[in-house]
Amino acid sequence: MPPESFLTNSADETVALGASLAPMLRDARIVLLRGDLGAGKTTLVKGIAEAFQAAAQEDVTSPTFTLIHEYRGPDRTLYHIDLYRIETERELATLGIEDLSNEAGALLLIEWGEKFDRLKKLRDVEILLERTGESSRRITITQ
Ligand code: ADP
Ligand code: MG
Numbered sequence: 001m002p003p004e005s006f007l008t009n010s011a012d013e014t015v016a017l018g019a020s021l022a023p024m025l026r027d028a029r030i031v032l033l034r035g036d037l038g039a040g041k042t043t044l045v046k047g048i049a050e051a052f053q054a055a056a057q058e059d060v061t062s063p064t065f066t067l068i069h070e071y072r073g074p075d076r077t078l079y080h081i082d083l084y085r086i087e088t089e090r091e092l093a094t095l096g097i098e099d100l101s102n103e104a105g106a107l108l109l110i111e112w113g114e115k116f117d118r119l120k121k122l123r124d125v126e127i128l129l130e131r132t133g134e135s136s137r138r139i140t141i142t143q
Contacts (some may be wrong), residue, residue, distance in 0.1 A: 077103065
């Protein structure tokens with residue numbers, strides 16, 4: 001499928017877009033969320049998690065320090081992962097991302113995953129978030 005782009009004009013619109021993407025992620029296991037700090041990656045996950053009935057928006061926070069947050073829904077378990085602070089393949093290996101992705105029903109939503117070629121190869125979907133203004137973002141989905 002060709003990449004599909006959307007524009008949002010507020011954080012709330014990005015949450016809503018995230019929720020609308022859930023059906024598209026039905027068969028995905030590994031989703032890479034790309035974009036600079038503040039682009040809206042974590043904001044988008046709020047909507048995705050809500051749509052999978054895995055977490056309320058306010059319970060989705062940045063896993064920058066904890067590295068992995070788990071949100072359990074009725075059908076899928078979402079693993080929200082932030083690799084911003086992970087620098088080496090060795091550190092990455094300690095997180096056991098591939099084991100998580102092999103669990104039944106797992107859906108991995110990974111911020112800064114593109115730092116690692118291995119994850120770029122494994123990903124099913126990539127979502128790029130670009131800041132186009134103070135409160136506007138272009139969000140492009142590549143399957
Ligand atoms: P990231 O995880 O990419 O670092 P966050 O989702 O944590 O980014 O933060 C995005 C910030 O930008 C939030 O403070 C949010 O309120 C703000 N923001 C403003 N406009 C938008 C928008 N259209 N979409 C997403 N976030 C937005
Ligand atoms: Mg984030």
